[in-house]
Amino acid sequence: MKIVLAQQNYHVGNFESNTKKIIAAIEEAKKQQADIIVFSELSVCGYPSRDFLEFNDFINKCYAAIDEIKQHADSIAVLVGSPARNTIREGKDLFNAAFFLYEKEIKAEVHKTCLPTYDVFDEYRYFEPAYEWNIIRFKGKRLAVTICEDIWNLGDNPLYRICPMDKLMEQQPDVMINLSASPFDYTHDEDRKAVIKSNVLKYKIPMFYCNAVGSQTEVVFDGASLVFDKDANLCKSLPMFVEAVEAVTLNDDGTIDAPIIEPASRVPDKELTPSGLEPELNIAQIHAALVMGIKDYFSKMGFTKAILGSSGGIDSAVTLALAVEALGKENVRAVLMPSPYSTEHSVDDAVALSKNLENPYDIIRINNVYESFLATLKPIFKDLPFSLAEENIQSRTRGNLLMAISNKFGYILLNTSNKSELATGYGTLYGDMAGGLGVLGDCYKMQVYELAKYINRNKEIIPGNIISKAPSAELRPNQKDSDSLPDYSILDKILYQYIERRQGPNEIKAQGFDAALVDRTLKMVNTNEYKRNQFCPIIRVSPKAFGVGRRVPIVGKYLS
Secondary structure (H helix, E strand, C coil): CEEEEEECECCCCCHHHHHHHHHHHHHHHHHCCCCEEECCCCCCCCCCCHHHHHCHHHHHHHHHHHHHHHCCCCCCEEEEEEEEECCCCCCCCEEEEEEEEECCEEEEEEECCCCCCCCCCCHHHCECCCCCCCCEEECCEEEEEEECHHHCCCCCCHHHCCCHHHHHHCCCCCEEEEEECCECCCCHHHHHHHHHHHHHHHHCCCEEEEECEEEECCEEEEECCEEECCCCCEEEECCECCCEEEEEEECCCCCECCCCCECCCCCCCCCCCCCCCCCCCCHHHHHHHHHHHHHHHHHHHCCCCEEEECCCCHHHHHHHHHHHHHHCHHHEEEEECCCCCCCHHHHHHHHHHHHHHCCCEEECCCHHHHHHHHHHHHHHHCCCCCCHHHHHHHHHHHHHHHHHHHHHHCCEEEECCCHHHHHHCCCCCCCCCCCCEECCCCCCHHHHHHHHHHHCCCCCCCCHHHHHCCCCCCCCCCCCHHHCCCCHHHHHHHHHHHHCCCCCHHHHHCCCCCHHHHHHHHHHHHHCHHHHCCCCCECCCCCCCCECCECCCCCCCCCC
């Protein structure tokens, strides 16, 4: 049996585009004389659709798309993901479903059982869990079709008391086919292989796993669809971060008609999520995810041009380089806005960066605007000493100028704040925290430096001085980040333990970190939640990003 995996980039709610893309893949699979083509979870409407699912018109359009797609499922079977109305029993109005289309009919409907309710997922808000489990018989094969759930450890969650594959195995299936929308994070690639392998070893039948690709605002899907034979050998791996439609032949004995990429002995047999002080990073994957995140945000929103403040620092440099790669050099405008405390070498570094990237740039000195603010405020400020207020006026001046240019010319402002700064509140609301999309908001400062080195892997794009100099906001004379924050090499490790690994203060201190430093760091994180709550969407690359996946009280007392 020849099975095609269609790893495609969908646009939430864009039924015309999604349907056209699905039908094009079906026609391509027909040319390859495939028996079945498999699409990813909720492919018809895009994932995650969130509260769009509460609109009856949205669901009507899902069904209209299914009706159009099934006309092309004549000589080929099609497995496509879509919401399905619950007309059978009490509960939520919808199922997260897979439709099996053949001979221009809906031959079967499979419902998702284990609905994730953690991190960026909130499926139980919208969907009713499945209550019956049946294989699909097709051309002499018994297909066990599942939707994402069977590839993850089910744990003790009471919603997950029933494992759909355990139920389906009672009917002796020949193959598992899984429709998935599994988001990217930098710990997830090897985890995914390991968990799929464990399922294949448990059930001793092949697995065809089709994952979505593309970015939906903050959530990035990496694709990397997989095929394992009955012995848990990895026989096919679709590329990461690009669309692909590829055919694989399943033999009657459960083997795959393709060379073994990784034998079962080499594929990880346990989850590899980092448990130490630092995560193991694949910088190339993070780079690709951020470029895709920028590109898809702009293309799916109908935007073409970006603007950002270029300071001569590492964060704006990396953001600018990523944006140029994603959108094209002519579509990214950098604005240099030196203040009385900016050093000339920072201006020179920012100019050199834009010349290397060949993107347009402007230099707007903010001295006069800054002095005007101070003069206006003098009757109120009187002779009080220089403080954070005067520093933030510079940052907010820059934010105002960037937004003015953005409004005038139709640019989208890219925010350049990193995760270390956002965690500790080292940023100015309505100033350097302004923007439509946070590019580096899920990358710690030391990870930003690694990205800079990766960007320079073939030639110097980011000037070496930007990478080597001490980071500074340059809002007062001789300012350094280290005046306000612990050294990033230590700070980032503490933040990772607290945010990604959810370790409490005693657990972090037990790892050998200075107790006072841990208390200080965690207090900064918790007391600055109000700032992050007003921040723009952040491209997610870690297991726990700020935004929809991390929900803590703004006025909570814990560790504050």
